[in-house]
Amino acid sequence: MSKQVISTPVIRRLPRYYRFLGDLEHEKVERISSRELALRMGLSASQIRQDFNCFGGFGQQGYGYHVKELREIIGGILGVREKTGVILIGAGNLGKAIAAHVDFQKCGCSLIGIFDSDPLLAGTSTAGIPIMPMETLDSFCRQHKPSVAVLCIPKEAAQTLVEILISYGIGGFWNFSHFDLRVNNPDVIVENVHLGDSLMTLAFCMHQE
Amino acid sequence: MSKQVISTPVIRRLPRYYRFLGDLEHEKVERISSRELALRMGLSASQIRQDFNCFGGFGQQGYGYHVKELREIIGGILGVREKTGVILIGAGNLGKAIAAHVDFQKCGCSLIGIFDSDPLLAGTSTAGIPIMPMETLDSFCRQHKPSVAVLCIPKEAAQTLVEILISYGIGGFWNFSHFDLRVNNPDVIVENVHLGDSLMTLAFCMHQE
DNA sequence: TAGATTGTTAATCGATTAACAATC
DNA sequence: TAGATTGTTAATCGATTAACAATC
Numbered sequence: 001m002s003k004q005v006i007s008t009p010v011i012r013r014l015p016r017y018y019r020f021l022g023d024l025e026h027e028k029v030e031r032i033s034s035r036e037l038a039l040r041m042g043l044s045a046s047q048i049r050q051d052f053n054c055f056g057g058f059g060q061q062g063y064g065y066h067v068k069e070l071r072e073i074i075g076g077i078l079g080v081r082e083k084t085g086v087i088l089i090g091a092g093n094l095g096k097a098i099a100a101h102v103d104f105q106k107c108g109c110s111l112i113g114i115f116d117s118d119p120l121l122a123g124t125s126t127a128g129i130p131i132m133p134m135e136t137l138d139s140f141c142r143q144h145k146p147s148v149a150v151l152c153i154p155k156e157a158a159q160t161l162v163e164i165l166i167s168y169g170i171g172g173f174w175n176f177s178h179f180d181l182r183v184n185n186p187d188v189i190v191e192n193v194h195l196g197d198s199l200m201t202l203a204f205c206m207h208q209e
Numbered sequence: 210m211s212k213q214v215i216s217t218p219v220i221r222r223l224p225r226y227y228r229f230l231g232d233l234e235h236e237k238v239e240r241i242s243s244r245e246l247a248l249r250m251g252l253s254a255s256q257i258r259q260d261f262n263c264f265g266g267f268g269q270q271g272y273g274y275h276v277k278e279l280r281e282i283i284g285g286i287l288g289v290r291e292k293t294g295v296i297l298i299g300a301g302n303l304g305k306a307i308a309a310h311v312d313f314q315k316c317g318c319s320l321i322g323i324f325d326s327d328p329l330l331a332g333t334s335t336a337g338i339p340i341m342p343m344e345t346l347d348s349f350c351r352q353h354k355p356s357v358a359v360l361c362i363p364k365e366a367a368q369t370l371v372e373i374l375i376s377y378g379i380g381g382f383w384n385f386s387h388f389d390l391r392v393n394n395p396d397v398i399v400e401n402v403h404l405g406d407s408l409m410t411l412a413f414c415m416h417q418e
Numbered sequence: 419t420a421g422a423t424t425g426t427t428a429a430t431c432g433a434t435t436a437a438c439a440a441t442c
Numbered sequence: 443t444a445g446a447t448t449g450t451t452a453a454t455c456g457a458t459t460a461a462c463a464a465t466c
């Protein structure tokens with residue numbers, strides 16, 4: 001295994017490769033060349049070959065890439081066969097929708113608990129996952145050792161909660177709060193999702209030109 | 210007005226600048242230097258000055274940038290004072306959450322209608338917006354001329370619907386369906402959001418090192 | 419074998435960073 | 443005026459593209 005550091009642009013393209021290869025497999029396509037895949041994905045063939053070769057030579061000269069095999073390899077790289085424990089904090093509109101809509105399984109994750117400070121929600125469940133009161137977070141984490149927390153809480157509540165969650169052993173945050181979470185600890189990974197930024201970008205591009 | 214083309218990385222940073230400047234204004238900070246802003250945002254001062262100078266010189270030598278003024282300028286560039294008409298298709302879990310959770314107003318948009326093919330949903334409403342049957346989409350678009358459609362529908366339904374929506378005058382798609390929407394028409398802008406990709410990226414980064 | 423397509427190196431392009439003169 | 447910080451040009455860095463030898 002090469003210990004080479006993978007650049008961010010490459011990392012961000014991996015899930016997309018994985019998705020497109022899934023579609024191809026679904027369409028019963030057995031082999032594909034970098035040229036064809038590039039055409040489909042709106043990339044260049046060179047780039048695709050460069051990307052794959054960050055991890056090793058998965059193709060065969062004169063043939064291309066075996067779709068099923070390549071998909072499995074990239075799946076392995078992305079760790080989709082793992083069962084990373086995930087908890088979700090904040091069972092409001094967005095929290096519930098994410099719990100129900102995102103296929104955690106497919107992403108190598110397993111949503112094992114939802115927490116909310118509203119006592120009225122405790123005892124109910126969403127997407128088959130029980131909603132628990134915040135008081136039980138500590139003991140739950142000690143018992144089940146989730147490594148990722150999805151944050152669907154208001155901005156104000158987030159920063160302090162994050163420190164606590166890190167002390168509970170959380171090593172990754174998928175942050176939907178309306179602020180940019182920044183953590184000093186280099187072992188903690190943060191993925192900020194700003195839907196508003198995405199919509200603004202769309203609006204800007206429409207008014208350009 | 211410079212007709213210079215703005216690069217994608219710069220465009221993607223604009224909403225973030227806008228957000229951070231909003232926070233600063235909230236904290237009653239009147240002026241800020243590129244150096245201080247860089248520190249807060251995890252960028253370099255050079256980059257910030259380069260970015261702003263794509264649009265014009267908004268700062269003042271020896272002083273820095275006036276927070277409120279700069280925020281308004283960037284807001285103007287992003288078009289947050291516009292009222293771009295938006296419709297949302299698919300009032301499932303995710304559709305409802307987006308309708309309720311995303312602040313369209315703040316993004317220069319106005320969510321004016323939700324459509325769903327399920328006749329049971331017709332007549333109900335989410336986030337104060339009425340849910341209407343797909344049959345009324347045509348006449349609604351002719352009357353209200355929305356320019357953006359949010360797609361919260363299954364992959365299978367999406368591609369054909371998109372063609373129809375374009376014929377109804379939709380020029381921008383905010384696509385949450387599980388597929389990459391690609392449109393040939395250069396006047397149509399697409400912003401694909403893949404929450405699964407984002408989660409996979411987080412998981413990958415956690416297992417790296 | 420001939421044709422196709424990879425893996426990989428070299429060339430190009432674009433974005434970020436550094437430097438500094440202009441100026442408030 | 444002196445100090446600070448911008449706007450802007452030049453240097454660097456990294457990512458993408460092009461080219462081609464290796465090889466299935």
